[in-house]
Amino acid sequence: MIEIKIPSPGESISEVEIASWFVADGDIVERDQEIAELESDKATLTLVAEEGGKIQIQAQEGDTVAVGSIACTIDTSFAGSAPKTAAAPASKAEEKTTTKPTEAKAPVEASENYQDVKISPIGKKLMEENNLSVDDVMAGLQRLTKKDIQAVVDVKDQPAPITAKTSTISREAKRTKMTNLRKKLSARLVSVKNETAMLTTFNEVDMSAVMELRKKYQKKFVETHDIKLGFMSFFTKAATEALKAHPMVNSMMDGEEIVTPDYADIAIAVQTPKGLMVPVIRNTESLGLADIEKKLMELANKARTGKISLDEMTGGTFTITNGGVFGSLLSTPIINPPQSGILGMHNIVERPVAVNGKVEIRPMMYIALSYDHRVIDGKDSVGFLVKIKEMIENPHHMLFDGKDPDSMLLGI
Template identity: 45%
Template sequence: MATEIKAPTFPESVAEGSVAAWHKKPGDSVERDELIVEIETDKVVLEVVAPEAGTLSEINAEEGDTVQSEQVLGILGAAGDKPKAADKGEKSEDAKAEAPASDAKPAAGGKQHDVKAPTFPESIQEGTVASWNKQVGEAVKRDEVLAEIETDKVVLEVVAPADGALAEIKAEEGSQVASEEVLAIFSEGAGGDSAGSEAAPAESAKSDAGDDEKVGDKILAPAARKLVAEHDLDVSKIEGTGKGGRILKEDVQKAVKEGSAKKASKPASAPKQAAAAPVVEGERPEKRVPMSRLRQTIAKRLVQAQQTAAMLTTYNEVDMGAVMELRAQYKETFLKAHDTKLGFMGFFVKAASEALKRFPDVNASIDGSDIVYHGYQDIGVAVSTDRGLVVPVLRDTDSMKIADVEKTIVDFGKRARDGKLGIDEMQGGTFTITNGGIFGSLMSTPIINPPQTAILGMHKIQERPMAVNGKVEIRPMMYLAVSYDHRMIDGKDAVQFLVTIKELLEDPARLLLDV
């Protein structure tokens, strides 16, 4: 007997919700009270559990669909029931599994596994398939990286569950996926010659199937279309190896490598009616690529910070001579003792930690109409990567030694560029330091990292003539900038906070003597 799976009864203040994630797919057996689907409203996420044991036979509301209170989401059949075929006439997963062996064309004869996206933390709703490192039929070893999922915070790796090969790719590069969504089918013991001479091309074509696009007399798979746009290629010069001459991702990669599909330069010609316009000769290439999820989040948060905070910036300058002399004197000894180089960031982190203790308002954050004062110093350090800016956090910096700070920052930088940072390493900071000086910036206005209320900007060390004890001397100077939320921090405190950092850096002995 079939049982309807309904959305919960929403409170009066909630008009509708959306299907956040299905934890079961048609054909899966479920136990009574087992979680089947999650409904996300503007206030909470509601869980829908199985009213009784059985088999999920039909899904009526797909992930992302908007649903009303008590709307039917799916049908739960008796245990062992077959799921209904999709409206498009495709066979369900169970129907495929029950097909005669003579009709099947597996990529390999081993056990098959679902390759799923990682379980995303609560703060992450979805991710984007950044890249597939392996293709259908290509041999892989257990725990070898198959794909990378890019979220708004980190890049997550999906590894092979066993030795074998991909039999089918269900989520192409660039597609959005939910937590634990099936990305591909993996077969144990597959790959290379064992996959069969016909299996790999057939499955490869299948993996690229989807929203094909016809350009002239050529048919492009979605992944191929993306690569063509990124490299601005002439589609007519690419030979497709897919079914019916379909251009696959591998065909585009080959054309890029060989350089055989570049667009011919168009001769510039100015129409008579536009004679006054300047004539531009040569190629003027453009390319349009989707903004990465990380870049979208960075843009959203920076705009949000400027719209919600009463942001103001105060500037000062610091004579870096004392720190530079200290580094020059002890850099060799420091390297031998701690197996890491003595940089500038360790001094700035320690100086900022001391200043934050003296000015607790700068170390606080705003939560609605409340002020949260933090009794610890967790300082985020902005790190630039190819994918965008990330801010890993140094914990309890007041108790860290300069060597610990330098080692951790080097590790953060390496893992950030490799996409290996964890989400927990980029959450919970109370203050942030960003260093534009490594790129040559002489002065800038840093933007606050919400919900923090202040950020310190470092810049390039520039030799300038300065008045020292009535005489002009050439000194290594750095401009410092502190942007702060004026709703929380008064100008007097912000200025004195920056002056404290300046004084500690110009006389580093203060960091040791705590004065």
């Protein structure tokens, strides 16, 4: 007999909630099998069977239990045993057989020759009472009459009945207990609104250059890097370069001090079945577009399957969120504390814009920067968005630290 205890999701977390059990009490489990999902106020994690055997659950779903307490026990003497399966309940016909001996009946089911033959409930009962199979009935039909054939023709030609769709009116309401993760998220969002001087500034970006680049090189990019080239890698790289030009946007408050990292750890908001999670891509200043795409896919898959660790969601210096994937045209994203800024991407919509004195239809995206005005001044916030706009509309600038290649060539 071994005890499976609640692991620690990370520092400062003393208790978790049993979100769900993947097995039932008394089931036979295998070694390394995932048996439960745990939820803390910062992350979710899975509980794994350390050995195979028969499980006895000690904490129920919805219970809040302390880290280190016993979640379940496993009787290893049952290791390798086949899982127990409940016996199927006896049918009424079987009950009659066990209580009152009767003559064995031939099966009603048809052979391969008559698989499509439909039998009414009354006809089936009559066949059972007279010990007849479908083959017996079909063999007993000496000939088909006009009436039999006409009945088939009438059924075949009859249009399918049109039934009116009836709407049901309900006054029911469902109540669901808030998870620890949702409660903590709620508290954090309220604290951001109450404890920061949050403002939002906006700009718009012409996505033509990036879309043309993706269209032109997507196939070769996939062949080379085994991953698709998306929009998020462009914005992550552009934000990284913009943070270099406006380091205050990468800063955060720590008591009476302002901390400004000389690196960029970009957090990317990812929608999961458990809610919004924000995994962090570290040192994006050292990564190329393919590296960013691969790391983002890895972290997003972990987040959506509940396998992401607490360390992979902490320590970001700046956040990007993309409401455009859900169709959002414009929004004011909320800061992810203790960071001071968050970039919001939105839906790409074709709109008429003025280009060199002429009206053209271009794929445009609104972008938003929500920022803590205690740390970031208006000049830096607006300049940050302008820098991102310049790099997205001229992607080659990302190769030159966000600067104009012609200006660098001319030394001006």
